[in-house]
Amino acid sequence: MSATDTQPKSSAxxxxxxxxxxxxxxxxxxxxxxxxAFFEPGIFDGFSRVASLAKNLIF
Incomplete structure (x- = not known):
């Protein structure tokens, strides 16, 4: 198979x-x-609090 086999043949x-x-x-x-435009920068604040709490509990 050559590269020309995968190219469309007709103009349509x-x-x-x-x-x-x-x-x-x-x-x-x-x-x-x-x-x-619609991303809220503070959307992951809750996750960081939970992650730091889990880190403090584990270590």
């Missing part, structure tokens, strides 16, 4: 591949930007 499949790739990366960028 090339267009569909490009559209799918563009849609995929647009969704990835949207999810990353939404996570950055």
């Amino acid at each position: 499949s090339k267009l569909l591949l490009r559209a799918g790739t563009t849609l995929f990366w647009s969704l990835v960028a949207g999810i990353v930007l939404a996570r950055a």
Whole structure:
């Protein structure tokens, strides 16, 4: 099998591949930007308190 065997042959499949790739990366960028915009920095404060309490109990 050569590399040309995996490439789309017709212009319609090339267009569909490009559209799918563009849609995929647009969704990835949207999810990353939404996570950055709505992430609350203090969300893990409770976990750190529990982790430090567990550490003090164990050691």
